[in-house]
Amino acid sequence: AQSVTQLGSHVSVSEGALVLLRCNYSSSVPPYLFWYVQYPNQGLQLLLKYTSAATLVKGINGFEAEFKKSETSFHLTKPSAHMSDAAEYFCAVITNQAGTALIFGKGTTLSVSS
Amino acid sequence: EAGVTQFPSHSVIEKGQTVTLRCDPISGHDNLYWYRRVMGKEIKFLLHFVKESKQDESGMPNNRFLAERTGGTYSTLKVQPAELEDSGVYFCASSPFTGSSSYNEQFFGPGTRLTVL
Secondary structure: OOEEEEEOOEEEEEOOOOEEEEEEEEOOOOOEEEEEEEOOOOOEEEEEEEOOOOOEEEOHHHOEEEEEOOOOEEEEEEOOOOHHHOEEEEEEEEOOOOOOOOEEOOOEEEEEEO | OOOOEEEOOEEEEOOOOOEEEEEEOOOOOOEEEEEEEOOOOOEEEEEEEEOOEEEEOOOOOOOOEEEEOHHHOOEEEEEOOOOHHHOEEEEEEEEOOOOOOOOOOOEEOOOEEEEEO
């Protein structure tokens, strides 16, 4: 069965610092992996996705993630944090190409201080 | 184009009462999903419609939950009778149907926060 583990329920960084949000997955078949972001009072928005093409995936707002099969990881990074990046971030996995249920991690809340 | 909308945004009810949540997907999206996030836990899948048919309802917690999607447009999720453990945020998502060989991105609504007292 598939699963996702997000390390750290809360991450705090200073404005301009590197953002690193960790995600490890478990899957017996090649996965599709996603990062979603939820800003206050809004729905989940797709940041980026890995669908078996390039292992380094670039998303919106300067975020990127690298799929590492050997480490079963899909960590999310951004070189320089901005105050507007403060939100909750969710890693998710899906293993059926037909768009069935996403399996989510517990989420990581990112705080950015000035 | 309007995104996925959900109504109400918040609902506070007492244990034993009935609540109906509504989701309007993006126009033309055949796939509709319901998810739930209980406080402190991960977002979990409840069920999946393709048009008006239930494709997968393996995540529905028990028979107090009833989901419908008459006519293949909007969907409702009824909880009757509500229990304390039903409190959480209920998300709806939709995606287009483009065939079984491609991944269909799911677009999420803002969620309905349900509090059962």
